[in-house]
Amino acid sequence: TGTLLYITAATLAPLVFSGNARKVILTGEAYFEVTKNSGQPFIVQTENFNVKVLGTSFCINTFGDNGKVYTALESGVVEMDCGRENTLILAPGQVAELDVRRPGACVRMSEVSVEQLVAWKKGLFCFRQTSLPDILKQVARYYDVHFMNLEDAEGEAYTGDISRNVSLEVLLGAISAQTTCTRPAGGKMLPQQSAGQIQKGWLACLPMET
DSSP: OOEEEEOOOTTOOOOEEETEEEEEBSSSSEEEEEEOOTTTOOOOOOOOOEEEEEEEOOOOOOOOOOEEEEEEEEOOOOOOSSSSTTTTEEEEEEEEEEETTTOOOOOEEEEHHHHHHHHGGEEEEEEEEHHHHHHHHHHHHHHEEEEEEEETTTTTTEEEEEESSSSSHHHHHHHTTTTBBBBBGGGGGOOOOGGGGOOOTTOEEEOOOO
């Protein structure tokens, strides 16, 4: 079987061939199932690090919503190269995070539920005490909208699994039920000209400008 690639909304992942290597240049978030081929290594190149693979399942997120990008390994072995002689070997169930807000920062390794990180592959939003601003950044990308007053959501967190097939109104309703932020206009999107009428504490949602 060949290599499988799953990507989320707003992700770019072109495949290029460089000599004997297979290379994906990734911007965004993706999950890979790579068939082992020692004669043709598989490399994922991102802005902040590269990942070299022989045969494995793993995910990479370069959106940096909370200032961090990461690689998480589900099975097999991957090598994460951040430059500056900063290379790590990941074992299954480990995540390597890099704080892109701090140039030259060391990579932080920890144990993680990879299944939770790739729940989007099964059509789910999966949040575990996730900060509300980070949640709304994910929601904004998926529904192609823009949120106002994110500063009012600081300190709020939400836990739950929500289908990505529900309407934006239903999703905001579920989140609002566990937070102090409320929804304007029944949770529906507001026209751009209404931005000045948004009140403090509202999860205000505007269409993306085209």
